[in-house]
Amino acid sequence: MKVRIPTPLRSYTAQVSVVEAEGATIAEVFAHLDAQFPGIRFRVVDEQDRIRQHMKVWINEDPVRDIAMAVAPTDEVTIMQALSGG
Amino acid sequence: MASNGNGPTLLIGTRKGLWQVRSNADRSNWTVDGPQYLGHIFSHVVQDPRDRRSILAAVSTGHLGPTMLRSEDGGQTWKEASAPPAFAKGDRLERSLTRAFWLTPGHPSEPGVWYVGGTPQALFRTEDGGDTWAPVTGWNDHPMWETWCEWPEQQTPDGSMLHSVTIDPRDPSHMYVGLSGGGVFETTDGTDWHPFNKNVSAAFFPGADPYPEYGQDPHCMRIHPANPDRLYQQNHCGIYRIDRPSDEWVRIGDNMPREVGDIGFPVELHPRDPDTVWVFPMDGTDVWPRTSPDGRPAVYKTSDAGETWTRQDNGLPERGWYTVKRQAMTTDANDPVGVYFGTTSGELWASTNEGEEWTCITQHLPEIFSVEVAEPA
Secondary structure (H helix, E strand, C coil): CEEECCHHHCCCCCCCCEEECCCCEHHHHHHHHHHHCCCHHHHHECCCCCECCCEEEEECCEECCCCCCECCCCCEEEEEECCCCC | CCCCCCCCEEEEEECCEEEEEEECCCCCCEEEEEEECCCCEEEEEEECCCCCCCEEEEEECCCCCCEEEEECCCCCCCEECCECCCCCCCCCCCCCCCEEEEEEECCCCCCCCEEEEEECCCEEEECCCCCEEEECHHHHCCCCHHHHCCCCCCCCCCCCEEEEEEEECCEEEEEEEEEECEEEEEECCCCCEEECCCCCCCCCCCCCCCCCCCCECEEEEEEECCEEEEEEEEECCEEEEEECCCCCCEEHHHHCCCCCCCCEEEEEECCCCCCCEEEEECCCCCCCCCCCHHHCCCEEEECCCCCCCEEECCCCCCCCCCCCCCECEEECCCCCCCEEEECCCCCEEEECCCCCCCEEEECCCCCEEEEEEECCC
16 A cells, blocks of 8 residues: 655655555554664654654544554555644 | 864754764864754764764654664764664553653673663663663662652653763662652662662752652762762752762752852763862742843852852853753863853853853754763774
């Protein structure tokens, strides 16, 4: 499936904005992303498998609350960050 | 990256990136290089004094999780740690590290060992120069950890942090840490920790005892390399010294001028003289503006272990409204000693004669969190 990478994480993807990843759940997608782009997962998902407070993940137009959520190969995953202040 | 000469380099960690300020041999000329990693928060950037080549940087952004950068070439190129500091998955309290805050190189007998303290108030250790990190379970899982750290309260707006990881140069298993807030704690074996706050005020507590066993708010603590029985502490409630084996801190800040007081963040040591210390007092009245008292920036120096203090403001502005944070002041190893500080307003100040005169090296940087010296290799 396609995964949209926000600018703060593109240092991991050689500045590529949309990458391919596999997995039946968001957790598996992040595992595959981390295998391709080492270190990217921990910036978004903490050590207790929680999506970090100021990061957002979407499956198509649905927000992801739990990385156990299922995802299909035809879905599009979007990672976003919540910038605030200066 | 261009080198200016064989003087010290200042590693400037800011709210929006890393700068390196290089000097020639007599420290008369400074070259400002940067930014590297523009926009990233550099909480602390520290050279490994054991090889004078490796540098670690505790880094985050406002949204991404914390991580660690490593340089093996004096800060020219950087590589992210393959296993940054983190709690174990399935941690008993489901903790996650939100900030790596304070870096300390390990004992000289343990090359490759570093410690980092963070938010929440946990301690992590690497044995491979910062590539892979593991929790220090003797501290993080101590039976009193939740009590000492008031878990899960986050006491301050930026979150409580563990800082001032301090290693006895005679014994790598003899360590101290500081909790803001929570106090100072000591171990001699890495597992059996105990509070180490006797005679340190915690006047902000509502209880009747202003000197509780723990709960104090140390801001910065240093052990003297030439006399490891002596430690200094700049606390939320004063400046203190201790000479072991005594376990009672002495409030040497009582000898500061009353109109200045003895509140501040950093306390910095002379590398050879255990009696000489510098502090940067701040305003702890009213809502705690934490700028210099009366807006008149000054360093204060003692050369007699805190018996007397001398104001050092030659070259500093008559008025200035900034704060110097706990990692944002340091000294070099030269003779005379160089003293340096960075401000929340992005100014970097230097004195190459132990504080007698001050020169602004650069300004208009982002808010400075950390100033550390990298000595030439």
